[in-house]
Amino acid sequence: MKKKVLTILFLLVVSAWLAGCATPGSSKPVPYKLTPQGMVIWEDEYEFMPPPPDWKLLRVEDESGDINFGFTHDDGGTFPSVTTMAYDEDPFGCSAGFESREREFFKRFLFNAILQFQVLEKKKVQVVGMEGLQVDVEGKDPVRGEKVRARVVFGKRGDRVVGFYITQWRPIDNAYDLSIFGAFDKFVGSFKYLKKSFYEML
Amino acid sequence: MEGHQRNLYLYERFNARVLGVSRDDVLTLKYWAKGLDLSFPLLSNITAFLGVSVGAQPEGQPIFGRLTIVVDKKGIIRYAREGSPVFKDILLFLKKLNQEGGKP
Numbered sequence: 611m612k613k614k615v616l617t618i619l620f621l622l623v624v625s626a627w628l629a630g631c632a633t634p635g636s637s638k639p640v641p642y643k644l645t646p647q648g649m650v651i652w653e654d655e656y657e658f659m660p661p662p663p664d665w666k667l668l669r670v671e672d673e674s675g676d677i678n679f680g681f682t683h684d685d686g687g688t689f690p691s692v693t694t695m696a697y698d699e700d701p702f703g704c705s706a707g708f709e710s711r712e713r714e715f716f717k718r719f720l721f722n723a724i725l726q727f728q729v730l731e732k733k734k735v736q737v738v739g740m741e742g743l744q745v746d747v748e749g750k751d752p753v754r755g756e757k758v759r760a761r762v763v764f765g766k767r768g769d770r771v772v773g774f775y776i777t778q779w780r781p782i783d784n785a786y787d788l789s790i791f792g793a794f795d796k797f798v799g800s801f802k803y804l805k806k807s808f809y810e811m812l
Numbered sequence: 813m814e815g816h817q818r819n820l821y822l823y824e825r826f827n828a829r830v831l832g833v834s835r836d837d838v839l840t841l842k843y844w845a846k847g848l849d850l851s852f853p854l855l856s857n858i859t860a861f862l863g864v865s866v867g868a869q870p871e872g873q874p875i876f877g878r879l880t881i882v883v884d885k886k887g888i889i890r891y892a893r894e895g896s897p898v899f900k901d902i903l904l905f906l907k908k909l910n911q912e913g914g915k916p
Contacts, residue, residue, distance in 0.1 A: 700815070700818065702814070703814070703849070704814055704817035704820075704850075705849070717847070770818070809822070812822060812904075812907060
């Protein structure tokens with residue numbers, strides 16, 4: 611009984627969180643729905659476990675009209691203490707192979723900051739039911755006194771490479787809180803495609 | 813340009829080829845293409861006649877605006893759109909054109 615009540619409470623909290631993400635006054639229907647199991651169905655195309663309610667939804671519409679989405683978490687503390695994660699259908703780079711794509715990707719990742727990335731760990735992982743590549747990096751900007759820890763997971767959707775990434779920014783002398791990456795790992799681990807992509811159906 | 817590079821295998825499927833045109837000089841384009849790992853040709857058109865002829869250069873401005881055009885095998889412009897390329901639109905158009913037999 612207690613478990614059932616907790617499940618209902620969890621669903622209510624997640625529903626309230628997602629409702630809070632909608633633009634006030636907007637008549638456009640939201641692009642997601644919740645399953646009774648607490649999973650998000652996004653535009654009938656993706657299914658994933660949402661992060662906890664203290665993460666805010668980010669929606670970025672690019673110039674071509676494509677929508678990418680992600681979540682951001684205010685970690686408290688001194689600027690720039692923030693963690694952001696996202697799914698990207700077309701990550702930087704062009705190659706269909708993970709190793710080349712990784713090299714191309716990190717030429718432009720976080721290009722607004724002047725960072726030299728150091729690869730901390732690289733390993734093969736399972737992502738969306740297929741083999742993928744996970745790369746953990748750290749970048750430092752001694753001029754601004756900031757640093758970032760990031761995890762990038764490259765996966766495949768059809769012939770094309772897709773990306774999941776999380777970044778955690780901190781003042782250069784502050785410690786990271788990598789426990790926050792747990793929400794990202796659950797997000798990636800739960801991610802499923804519900805239909806073929808535009809490119810697969812072309 | 814990176815998006816076009818990602819879609820090269822699809823352009824190939826629809827019998828299309830992609831060319832980039834810029835007012836930058838050859839050396840600049842060479843380094844830019846290398847930086848983005850581009851494998852398709854970039855044309856340096858410093859005198860701008862090509863951009864002017866397709867309406868890519870706004871009057872009185874020294875650089876090209878962003879314009880995507882699709883030219884069919886007869887040399888007729890069949891698609892034109894200003895701003896950033898809308899890749900899905902371009903691919904759907906090329907697919908349709910290829911099915912019609914109007915090889916770009």
